[in-house]
Amino acid sequence: MSDTMQGQPADGAQLINAAVDAFKARERDDAAYLLAKAIQMNPPLGGKWGSVSRMAATIGEVSLALEAARRQIQAQPTAENHLAYAQLLMQNGRADEAARQAAALLRQRPNDPAVLHFLATCQVQLGDHATAEANLRRAIALPTVALGAENAWHVIADIKKFAPGDPDIAQMEALLERIGTSEAHRQNRTVLLYALGKALDDAGETDRAFACFDEAARLQKIDSTFNAERNKAFVDAVVKGYDRAFIDSLPKSEEHSERPIFVLGLPRSGTTLVEQILVSHSQVADGAEANLFRPAAMAIPGYTPEEVRAAFSRPDGATLPTRIAKAYLHLADERFGKGVRFVDKTLNQTQYLGLIRQVLPGAKLIWLRRHPAGIAWSCYRTRFARGVDWTRSMADIAAYFRGQDRLHAHWSAVLGDDLLTVPYEALVDDPETWMRRIIAHAGLEWEDGVRDFHKTERAVTTASFAQVRKPMYASSKEAWKRYEDKLKPFFDAYGAG
Structure with missing residues (x-):
């Protein structure tokens, strides 16, 4: 693999473009080599480092993806970029480090529901269900969450055993009614239906549980590509x-x-x-x-x-x-x-x-x-x-x-x-x-x-x-x-x- 373009030494941006071409040609090893050389040269890409990180992750190059994500944070130290880096860590088997990154971000943004939810997800993977549930309930209680609480309820439902009459079931039912049945909130409704179905199943209400799962499946089927x-x-x-x-x-x-x-x-x-x-x-x-x-x-x-x-x-x-x-x-x-x-x-x-x-x-x-x-x-x-x-x-x-x-x-x-x-x-x-x-x-x-x-x-x-x-x-x-x-x-x- 040559590091020159048309007889001239290639700069970092050119190498990244060449990596994209190699990726499109399904030449994984060439794409990885070019990305590694480009990252080593550290061109001033700014927010485009995020695209480099995603491409490296797609071809399985975890170290390159993480380094590019760090470069993106250096160029644009936003909460979203910090969270993207933490998510990349978790997706690639580094849950402990992802949790530490999320905890540090939460200290800066204690009322950010996305950070609370992500940290709780890390804690669930690591087996700390009690702390995860506490963080999820903090997110649900935030006035800014509104209809977005269904994601937190979905994780709570996964880690909790519900009994008949559990007040959480009534809270989910009330949220489901507020979400309604509009197309704009179809995904919100789908997520909450799975959570409520699991809670009702735990509580022994099989007919109502099945109705939730059945509706959720039908709502997801709309986007299905299975043939x-x-x-x-x-x-x-x-x-x-x-x-x-x-x-x-x-x-x-x-x-x-x-x-x-x-x-x-x-x-x-x-x-x-x-x-x-x-x-x-x-x-x-x-x-x-x-x-x-x-x-x-x-x-x-x-x-x-x-x-x-x-x-x-x-x-x-x-x-x-x-x-x-x-x-x-x-x-x-x-x-x-x-x-x-x-x-x-x-x-x-x-x-x-x-x-x-x-x-x-x-x-x-x-x-x-x-x-x-x-x-x-x-x-x-x-x-x-x-x-x-x-x-x-x-x-x-x-x-x-x-x-x-x-x-x-x-x-x-x-x-x-x-x-x-x-x-x-x-x-x-x-x-x-x-x-x-x-x-x-x-x-x-x-x-x-x-x-x-x-x-x-x-x-x-x-x-x-x-x-x-x-x-x-x-x-x-x-x-x-x-x-x-x-x-x-x-x-x-x-x-x-």
Whole structure:
């Protein structure tokens, strides 16, 4: 990679423009190199450092993204830029530092609801629920919050167990009435419906709880981009063409690292529980929905056999698997620490498991399976911020599940013993047996401390943050049965496939 433009030394702004061009051309490594050189030159970009930070974060370069965010603060030391920096820290596994940044900002702006909410979110991830709830209630009490209190209520609902007659339920109901049903406040209403539904579910009011979840899903469905036919066509292509012969015909990766442990499966299927079990082992540093593989493999525009074959047929295709692997492990170093073992449980990696195996043949693979009704109900009642559009209708959930069932059967046949399937119900019924199998499959020696996985202190960012801080319990297995009659549209659609 040259640092000159048309025969002249490049300045920082030119390098950033060249990085943008490399990004558009899906040349991740070139974009990262150019951004690093530009940041080193420190051109006077002012507020444009924020764009540099976002681009670096998109390609997984955490250190570059954070440095660019710091430059933005130096140029424009606003509360918004400080908060953006803290959010970037939290998104990349640095919850402790994010909380310290938010606490410092709160001392300057004690009545800023955005800062209070963000600090509380950090505290929830770190397990300090009492302090988080106190900060959220401070935000709700601010006169400037008005209709914006629904976000605070949503977090409170996640961390609190409600009883019948709880006065918080009445407060949420009153706020819901004030929000109304206008399009302008649709997102506010959606968030609060999820919070109120959870509270009513805790209180045993299943009919009213379901009505809240159902309305929230319908309101979110308006913005959904999930297409069941397109999803089926993708699964058809993978099942038909991504077999062992196809894999064997592709270039081989020279990177055989066993550092990554991929935990696969649908959201709410027990993946966070297995992640917590694994990171409770002394040889596993941490885990997260890190989303590192997609930026590492951005040279490959799609994951059907045809698209993968086209990428590997380029003039530089023979070395592409190794280059993707090295990029992925570099990004893992950025996120988890250099050279450590880690858990990657990013959603949707079942879609390109064959490519993962091609690029990282030494990685360990674990797939969680759970009764479909349990996952369907848990997904339908959960507010996913982005990227899980198929959770917003019973028919879409059923269509997506049918595709995942086919992918699991396919990859199980293709990968054989390389893929460990863990039934969630069996795990909670017989944890000792299954925890030992999980640890052994990861290539680790058993440690008795793994049994106390719920005592492992770490930031947990998914919707399962509360469950993994408790000992193993089986009550969640059949929580869906209280809503069995309401799930009939799912059962009808799932069975019709």
